Amino acid sequence: MTTSYLPPVPPSDPGPGAPVRLTARRPADLLAAVPFLLGFHPEESLVALLLQAGRVLLTARYDLGDHAEAGVADLVEQHAPSGVVLVAYCADAVRGRAALQEEVDRLDRSALDAGVELVDVLLVDGRRWWSLACTSGCCPSEGSPYEPGEHPLSAEAVWAGLVARPDRAAVVATVAGPAEEDWPDLRRRVRRIAAGLDRRTRTDRQDALGRAVVAALPRLDAADGARAAGPGDDACLELALLVRDTLVRDVACALVTREDARRHLALWQEVLARTPPELAAAPLCLVGVSAWAGGNGTLLNACCERLGELDPTYPMGRLLTDVSRRALPPAWWDALADGLRRDLGLQG
Incomplete structure (x- = not known):
């Protein structure tokens, strides 16, 4: 499991080492922020973002095959967030959907009964992304282009000195x-x-x-x-x-x-x-x-x-x-x- 925390909100006149605040208003914004929250671009992963008062409290990543054993529900119980966003990164969209549904079912039996909101459930296949929680019909059935490197938030993060390495192996190196x-x-x-x-x-x-x-x-x-x-x-x-x-x-x-x-x-x-x-x-x-x-x-x-x-x-x-x-x-x-x-x- 990989976990990362969002730094505190910076002061009004931050110094050179001050924490950085990124603002995500839409799913595409959040997907652009995830690599900077983790420090690398995830692949074949389940990512859970625990939210508190509209901010990311904790970002946890599991290898896609390991998430069932570890369980997002345990982290939700430990940290008592107000909301959760689940993201599956999987080249096989069918497998990614199944992993997300498995985790949603597990949360339904525990955390969501305690009043934790499931804010969104997102699937990324490397080229496109889908919101599986969207019921209004606003999201195209063929998905939306996944281009985090082209997103303005990515440029903002890089300008602020944040790093998203190509993969976890690059962090280990x-x-x-x-x-x-x-x-x-x-x-x-x-x-x-x-x-x-x-x-x-x-x-x-x-x-x-x-x-x-x-x-x-x-x-x-x-x-x-x-x-x-x-x-x-x-x-x-x-x-x-x-x-x-x-x-x-x-x-x-x-x-x-x-x-x-x-x-x-x-x-x-x-x-x-x-x-x-x-x-x-x-x-x-x-x-x-x-x-x-x-x-x-x-x-x-x-x-x-x-x-x-x-x-x-x-x-x-x-x-x-x-x-x-x-x-x-x-x-x-x-x-x-x-x-x-x-x-x-x-x-x-």
């Missing part, structure tokens, strides 16, 4: 780390840098981590183009070595706020892109925390999958996997981060 042929050189650098760091006390290393993060953030833009402005190889490897110690890593976690999550995400993605696999667990967790705090459930899920491959016993990886599985909203990070800051003496 962003947390894969450096190419294998780069590992020998990176490991040589690691040995040299580690020799100096190991002579420092933990307090010195915590202070060094905090200073490095605070210094790096102003140079990082919220968009994908941040990489050119980020730290170099040695600086990234030093950060990866510093966060090996969980009490140093926790300082980096405590610095993440929901308001600045995208810049923290850009930083730790830079670090991860230069980190050989034996050091990747802690930077992966920091990417995951920043993704969660920023509402990017797709990227959080990708981090959890790679953490499971690298070290399934890594405690923070298991915590993030539980966050992902339970689809906990970013607001939960506020309480966790406050407690972490108190424990580390970073408040006051």
Whole structure:
């Protein structure tokens, strides 16, 4: 399952890292927004959008064959939205309709009885889309053209710095780390840098981590183009070595706020892109925390999958996997981060 949350409404004078608000008034608008809510263009998927007060609270995606086992109804019960939109993306329109009907029947037996409105049921075959909830005859029987890339809302989202990758595999690739042929050189650098760091006390290393993060953030833009402005190889490897110690890593976690999550995400993605696999667990967790705090459930899920491959016993990886599985909203990070800051003496 993939889950993502819409960021809060931005202030009247948003800064460069402020959340983005997209307005969808018609089904075609919503279909153009879905790839940006998920972070990629879905295929062979069932997508559920949970609405609250006219806003998207949560976007969940299932592989089309897995949705029955996972169940949208469980998410509806957990988050108590006011409405739900279901979208099936399936090249086989007959199969897509069947999947939608199965989920509608399941919702009819539970969530809809509790007053949750089924706002729309949409089918996309890659070329055209249909609203299966339309009973007024306004929707053409042959469907409407599906061209999300041509929709004005897509241009608005791209202009605001949002990204919709071609597919989920492209998202997973962003947390894969450096190419294998780069590992020998990176490991040589690691040995040299580690020799100096190991002579420092933990307090010195915590202070060094905090200073490095605070210094790096102003140079990082919220968009994908941040990489050119980020730290170099040695600086990234030093950060990866510093966060090996969980009490140093926790300082980096405590610095993440929901308001600045995208810049923290850009930083730790830079670090991860230069980190050989034996050091990747802690930077992966920091990417995951920043993704969660920023509402990017797709990227959080990708981090959890790679953490499971690298070290399934890594405690923070298991915590993030539980966050992902339970689809906990970013607001939960506020309480966790406050407690972490108190424990580390970073408040006051």
